[in-house]
Amino acid sequence: MADPDTTETTSKDGFSLLSLFRRPEAGAAAGFILIFVFFSYFGWEKNFLTPLGSSTWLNFASKVGIIAIPVGFLMIAGELDISVGAMIPAGGIVLAMSVGLYEMNIWVGVIISLAICAGFGFINGMLVTRTNVPSLIVTLATLFVIAGLNAYVSKQLAGTTQHSLADVGVVSEFIMGDYHSLILGDGDSKFTIFRSLQSSFFIWLIFAIVCGYILHVSPWGNWIFAMGGDQESARNAGIPTNRLKIALFMLSAMAAGLVGMTEAVLANTASTTTQFGMIFNSIICVVVGGVLLTGGFGTVTGTVFGTLTFGIVFQGINFTTFDKDLNMLFIGVLLLVAVLMNDSFRNWATSASTSKKK
Amino acid sequence: MSSNTPVLEMRNVDKSFGPIDVLHDISLKVNEGEVLCLLGDNGAGKSTLIKTLSGVHQPTRGEMLMDGKPVSFNRPKDAQDMGIATVHQFGGTYPLMSVGRNFFAGAEPTKGFGPFRIFDRQKANKIAVEQVQKFGITRITDGDRLVGGLSGGERQSLAIARAVYFGARVLILDEPTAALGVKQAAHVLRIVNEAKRRGLAVIFITHQVMHAMAVGDHFAVLIRGAIAADFRKGDKSREEIADLMAGGESMADLEASIGV
Numbered sequence: 001m002a003d004p005d006t007t008e009t010t011s012k013d014g015f016s017l018l019s020l021f022r023r024p025e026a027g028a029a030a031g032f033i034l035i036f037v038f039f040s041y042f043g044w045e046k047n048f049l050t051p052l053g054s055s056t057w058l059n060f061a062s063k064v065g066i067i068a069i070p071v072g073f074l075m076i077a078g079e080l081d082i083s084v085g086a087m088i089p090a091g092g093i094v095l096a097m098s099v100g101l102y103e104m105n106i107w108v109g110v111i112i113s114l115a116i117c118a119g120f121g122f123i124n125g126m127l128v129t130r131t132n133v134p135s136l137i138v139t140l141a142t143l144f145v146i147a148g149l150n151a152y153v154s155k156q157l158a159g160t161t162q163h164s165l166a167d168v169g170v171v172s173e174f175i176m177g178d179y180h181s182l183i184l185g186d187g188d189s190k191f192t193i194f195r196s197l198q199s200s201f202f203i204w205l206i207f208a209i210v211c212g213y214i215l216h217v218s219p220w221g222n223w224i225f226a227m228g229g230d231q232e233s234a235r236n237a238g239i240p241t242n243r244l245k246i247a248l249f250m251l252s253a254m255a256a257g258l259v260g261m262t263e264a265v266l267a268n269t270a271s272t273t274t275q276f277g278m279i280f281n282s283i284i285c286v287v288v289g290g291v292l293l294t295g296g297f298g299t300v301t302g303t304v305f306g307t308l309t310f311g312i313v314f315q316g317i318n319f320t321t322f323d324k325d326l327n328m329l330f331i332g333v334l335l336l337v338a339v340l341m342n343d344s345f346r347n348w349a350t351s352a353s354t355s356k357k358k
Numbered sequence: 359m360s361s362n363t364p365v366l367e368m369r370n371v372d373k374s375f376g377p378i379d380v381l382h383d384i385s386l387k388v389n390e391g392e393v394l395c396l397l398g399d400n401g402a403g404k405s406t407l408i409k410t411l412s413g414v415h416q417p418t419r420g421e422m423l424m425d426g427k428p429v430s431f432n433r434p435k436d437a438q439d440m441g442i443a444t445v446h447q448f449g450g451t452y453p454l455m456s457v458g459r460n461f462f463a464g465a466e467p468t469k470g471f472g473p474f475r476i477f478d479r480q481k482a483n484k485i486a487v488e489q490v491q492k493f494g495i496t497r498i499t500d501g502d503r504l505v506g507g508l509s510g511g512e513r514q515s516l517a518i519a520r521a522v523y524f525g526a527r528v529l530i531l532d533e534p535t536a537a538l539g540v541k542q543a544a545h546v547l548r549i550v551n552e553a554k555r556r557g558l559a560v561i562f563i564t565h566q567v568m569h570a571m572a573v574g575d576h577f578a579v580l581i582r583g584a585i586a587a588d589f590r591k592g593d594k595s596r597e598e599i600a601d602l603m604a605g606g607e608s609m610a611d612l613e614a615s616i617g618v
Contacts, residue, residue, distance in 0.1 A: 217476045217477060218475065218476055218477060219466035219468055219475065219476075219477045221477065222455075222459050222462070222463055222464075222466050222477060223463075223464070225452065225454070225455050225459065226452055226455065226459075226463040226464065229452030229453065229454060229455055230450075230451075230452055233450045233451070233452070233463075234452075234463065234464065236434055236438070236444075236450065237450065237463050237464030237465070238435065238438075238464040238465065239463065239464045292454070296452060296453070296454045296455070297454040346454075
């Protein structure tokens with residue numbers, strides 16, 4: 001890697017293959033391309049690449065993705081949040097009950113729902129920062145507490161665990177939960193940009209940009225990395241680690257609640273069923289995206305790539321001739337390969353730069 | 359600037375945790391541009407002493423003075439605000455962050471305004487590289503480099519340069535050379551000398567007599583929580599210091615007892 005030519009290019013125009021590989025999301029991007037090409041080939045016959053086919057896995061990815069980004073933040077900061085599994089239905093049923101039972105405006109319901117999720121996130125954060133119990137255990141406990149509350153409160157207030165949520169107006173549906181298509185022209189010359197993408201996809205896109213800004217451009221990002229790298233040093237450097245951590249737990253709780261709300265608006269129904277699958281899914285996306293489980297390293301772009309990869313593997317098998325029962329096996333292998341690959345990329349990132357100047 | 363007033367002084371400081379006395383009647387002082395070497399074997403109370411100096415613990419009895427005025431630190435932040443910087447081994451550096459981001463962790467330079475204040479990467483990198491190079495680490499030229507790729511000595515130097523840049527007057531170095539090879543240790547010692555040349559008061563904690571003698575002006579040997587000897591450069595030989603550190607037992611006896 002200490003190729004003199006490479007070094008020269010870097011210093012001249014700031015771009016080279018080496019500096020590309022040094023980017024932390026390089027591993028996740030490479031993995032995504034690999035998986036994408038693989039499924040494009042094997043899923044060609046069954047329309048994996050068509051706009052409609054793509055929206056299948058993009059819609060799936062968007063929901064995991066919205067949760068994966070803040071969970072990734074927490075992981076970079078050295079923490080985990082698995083209570084999101086119960087926060088998703090909590091967000092949905094609070095919205096459904098606000099609108100259906102108490103006849104509130106949908107946006108008032110959204111705010112109430114977000115506030116309640118933020119409250120749970122605050123409790124998570126307080127418990128983790130005040131007690132020093134590992135966040136895995138704290139959020140495991142709150143996962144069940146919230147799951148219990150979901151069922152109990154909704155039975156007490158509405159007498160059911162399945163809430164219906166009537167259509168809430170064109171604009172709100174458009175923003176929160178609808179299918180969107182963009183088709184240029186018509187007749188034979190029509191060209192489809194995208195088709196049947198859910199609102200959550202666009203929410204994910206905007207959320208990713210905002211979070212990318214926070215993590216990589218704003219000074220707060222530095223605090224999150226520092227906290228995950230060495231919490232004691234970060235505190236000594238004057239970073240308000242406790243407050244920051246609480247804020248991150250609130251963010252992940254609200255993101256999960258938001259996903260629950262988009263699902264409720266889209267499906268016109270909200271259930272109290274705890275989404276245990278989403279806990280693992282979000283963690284897999286983050287890890288495949290190159291975030292270090294022990295903290296201190298990761299990117300939003302990487303997490304987005306990780307989520308896309310996961311979405312393809314999870315949904316893509318339906319487009320191929322492979323047996324669908326192999327789905328879980330694929331995901332397990334993906335996770336292992338991704339972790340090994342990210343490790344190598346990270347090692348290159350640190351060692352490649354050392355050999356730059358001897 | 360009256361060089362007679364020590365920057366930091368401890369007077370008859372005791373520290374006990376419940377019934378256990380850890381530090382007993384410690385009196386120390388360090389002047390500007392002077393290196394005080396704190397020597398002691400494992401368990402002699404060095405860590406407790408550092409933590410008391412840097413505000414993690416509060417003395418049970420006795421007083422601490424800065425520039426001749428009594429001070430008390432309730433939190434490490436208080437000590438930092440007064441200009442006391444503690445650099446632990448590898449402390450204050452984050453391996454998977456770039457040199458620039460490391461240097462400014464917690465005090466990021468920003469550009470823009472309001473909610474659009476963004477981390478000024480170029481400025482951070484430039485200052486970080488400049489400051490580190492001023493300490494003689496010329497190998498660091500790229501502020502985007504990850505700190506994990508630097509050697510232990512370089513990381514230590516980065517932490518010291520950072521402390522100095524942010525206005526430290528007293529530098530407490532906790533075993534900075536312990537895990538380093540000969541060359542890297544020499545590197546760190548050069549940095550200690552550079553800090554001293556710039557007029558910082560340095561408290562250098564070590565159990566390696568050679569390293570202490572290379573940079574120290576003033577030495578204090580800590581045994582079982584008390585100062586067993588306090589002397590200036592050239593007053594004692596290396597063997598005498600080593601003997602003191604071993605608890606008064608002579609090195610020759612020690613060697614005899616393990617059958618060398």
